[in-house]
Amino acid sequence: MNIAICDDDLFFCDQIEQCVEDLFQKTCTSEVFTSGDELLAYIQRHASYFQIYLLDIEMRGTNGVDTAKKIRELDLDALIIFVTSHKEWVLEAFDVTAFHYVVKPLNKEKFSSILLSAEKFFMKQRKLFHFVVRKQLKTLPITQIEYLESTGRKIRVFTTDKECHEYYGTLKEAEEKLDLSTFARIHQSYLLNMNYIDVLEEKIVIMKNKNRLPISKRLRSSFLKQYRNYLRMMGNTSFKGGEGNAS
Structure with missing residues (x-):
């Protein structure tokens, strides 16, 4: 904290x-x-x-x-x-x-x-997400994280207040700290918060901040299953297959 x-x-x-x-x-x-x-x-x-x-x-x-x-x-x-x-x-x-x-x-x-x-x-x-930057502990409420991006050995954390935080780590380590009923892996380089999906298309996700994230062929099936479960949890049963507006 x-x-x-x-x-x-x-x-x-x-x-x-x-x-x-x-x-x-x-x-x-x-x-x-x-x-x-x-x-x-x-x-x-x-x-x-x-x-x-x-x-x-x-x-x-x-x-x-x-x-x-x-x-x-x-x-x-x-x-x-x-x-x-x-x-x-x-x-x-x-x-x-x-x-x-x-x-x-x-x-x-x-x-x-x-x-x-x-x-x-x-x-x-509210659950918190902890990471270390230059030997200093940083803390973010998980609800403020829109998505995480892996670039080399670094993780970039994009938040709802339009900030980007960088630290050394892996998406696998991040997944272990996050609630996978809300967060989903869509690509080897991207882990997103499904609360902030605006439009879901065949090969990309458009986030509410208008960033476009790719869905990999390998992870598409597991992501869509995870997203269906998320929508059921949120009381939305209209999602059928993977295209169109998801908000």
């Missing part, structure tokens, strides 16, 4: 970062922002990068509540945990569907319990 820590108290940020590191070790990364404006500028460029936000309510500039409202405009699924020295702020804060709140000074045991609950809740709601 990726966690954003937003607080203008640097000592408190250090405490939070240390707790995150002790609790999750290498399975979670955290970034510190000293103002709501700094955080919002970052997520405008990297939408849905963070799965959990720890927001101080009483910050200079854009406060934590207003920051959370703007986060909600970009991401309905992220978990927001408010940090405050005054409990009376909490009721207003929950207007943005906050997951929990933390009261200063930090109680490490209680905070760790809240973080573990957040991780458990998030993992239950």
Whole structure:
């Protein structure tokens, strides 16, 4: 998971970062922002990068509540945990569907319990895809992945926010991490998320982002069977053979 820590108290940020590191070790990364404006500028460029936000309510500039409202405009699924020295702020804060709140000074045991609950809740709601880029762990919600492409020894991950991430690996390794009721191999070089198929033709798939991906002759039969099963699961029984609009 990726966690954003937003607080203008640097000592408190250090405490939070240390707790995150002790609790999750290498399975979670955290970034510190000293103002709501700094955080919002970052997520405008990297939408849905963070799965959990720890927001101080009483910050200079854009406060934590207003920051959370703007986060909600970009991401309905992220978990927001408010940090405050005054409990009376909490009721207003929950207007943005906050997951929990933390009261200063930090109680490490209680905070760790809240973080573990957040991780458990998030993992239950949305599965995550992990990969390593330049020795740094990256995390993406699987629902944001449109397709993966193998190029040499690298995998390129194309997402719904029009970004492309590259890492060293194989599609076989990726398949083992993904839900094959949603993802299908259509070619030795392509693994796609069937949620984002727009048009299915005889030899190509046109994705909703208008990218055209080839279907190999060897994998066509198994892909069509997998796609039929996917449509049944989604309650669509109109697909008959493999051509035409699939949306």
